[in-house]
Amino acid sequence: MTGPDPDRPAVPGIRPFLREQAPADDRPPPGEQTTSLRPFVLTSGRVAAVDPNIGLETQVSTHPRAWGARLSPEQRAIVQLCAQPLSVAEISAKLRLHFGVTRILVADLRAAGCLEVHVVESEFPDPDTIMRVIRGLRSLS
Amino acid sequence: MAFDPFPENRAAPSDYRAAPTDDRVKTKPPVPVKIIVAGGFGVGKTTTVGAISEISPLTTEAEMTMESVGVDHPNRATTKTTTTIAMDFGCVTIDHTLKLYLFGTPGQSRFSFMWDDLVRGALGALVVVDTSRIDDCYPAVDYFERAGLPFVVGVNTFNGQQGYNLDEVRWALAVRDDVPVLQFDARFRGSVRDALLVVLDQALDKALRMRQT
Helix, strand or coil, X not given: CCCCCCCCCCCCCCCHXXXXXXXXXHCCCHHHCCHHHHHHHHHCCCCCCCCCCCCCCCXXXXXXXXXXXXXXXXXXXXXXXXXXXXXXXHHHHHCCCCHHHHHHHHHHHHHCCCEEXXXXXXXXXXXXXXXXXXXXXXXXX | CCXXXXXXXXXXXXXXXXXXXXXXXXXXXXXXXXXXXXXXXXXXXXXXXXXXXXXXXXXXXXXXXXXXXXXXXXCCCEEEEEEEEEEEEEEXXXXXXEEEEEEEEECCXXXXXXXXXXXXXXXXXXXXXCHHHHHHHHHHXXXXXXXXCCEEEEEECCCCCCCCCHHHHHHHHCCCCCCCEEEECCCCXXXXXXXXXXXXXXXXXXXXXXXXX
């Protein structure tokens, strides 16, 4: 045990982050608080897209390995939701997670082998696929 | 859906592994395709999506990069900022191997959106226009022209009135001659379906051209 540092002024026994209030003018006014970045706490602050091929409509399904894995509540919710294939947009809407956050969590779960992400390789759908969509829509009453 | 934080209360892994695995083997995910429904605030994008979607429209929040054109900083040509926008979407199952998604995205005059994530892999777009606020759709039209995405201008006759004829709308938007300008009613499924079929025709043209080259 070393004694107290004589050069450092004595401070009351408060936890460090409670000691000093940030100067008021440094903080953004309440209306301008960066609320859009708050959801990214769930991704440890990562905001960059991991894989640009994971789009809104990309289909995601749970890999059997996920059912024994140790996951955060959000990841667990994604895994449970995707027992049936679901799009990333639907996951985002149903779990009320920001799309950017969902995409990062999905990419993490894929890297961990818990999710299968069915990335479509081609940039633009081929004529046959489009013809099938046309026929499908025409048959709608 | 509730997650039990206490492992001892959960069933053994082998017990709850069985059901989802069997489901997974049976259900191969459908190939997703998407069409974008764009336009200004309150022109009937969500109504359009809701009219044809088999689920009631869901909402997701997404980050978008915007370029605000030299308004705040005269020295710099553009400034990039990000904003969170709400997107309504729905889907139509074509068959068990193919699913069509419709994404309704807001346009905002004065800003040009970077819709790259949204547009990647999209078949095309339906730009919904309200003739009383026609300039609301300019950013969408500009973007789709630059991105080379097939699009169709759909004038929504939401209130049963049509202030301008389609030639006047085409003139005001200054779109190329091969861009269809049509009239539809966002409230009716058949009308929305017909508008989407025109988008798909444009997409088919593009796909056939791409195959030739």
